[in-house]
Amino acid sequence: MRDAYKRFLQQRGISPNEQFALQKWMRFFLDYCDKYNHKAKSRLSIPPFLQKLTSKKQKALQIRQAEKAIQLFLQCIQ
Structure with a gap:
């Protein structure tokens, strides 16, 4: 699954740094x-994960990046 996600990101022209x-x-x-x-395949799992990141004092930019990663992951597996 991780290899498929990596290829998915590459196909979308996402930079190597952002892919990482x-x-x-x-x-x-x-x-x-x-x-x-x-x-993991349910969008309903996203809000609790983002809340957990918030409770761990992650920066807003990191939380947005995490949400983007999950959205792309869900697109990849559909």
Whole structure:
């Protein structure tokens, strides 16, 4: 799945630096879903993940980047 996501990002012309960051957030999201029993393929899992990032004092830019990563991930797996 991670290789497919990487190819998906490359096909969209996303820069290598941004790809790295988006892949990191995708991994964090999958880990979060596994740990807290959320469905990684469901958009309903996004708000609790973003709330968790907020509670961990992540910067607004990082939270937006995480949301973008998840949105792209969900597009990739559909």
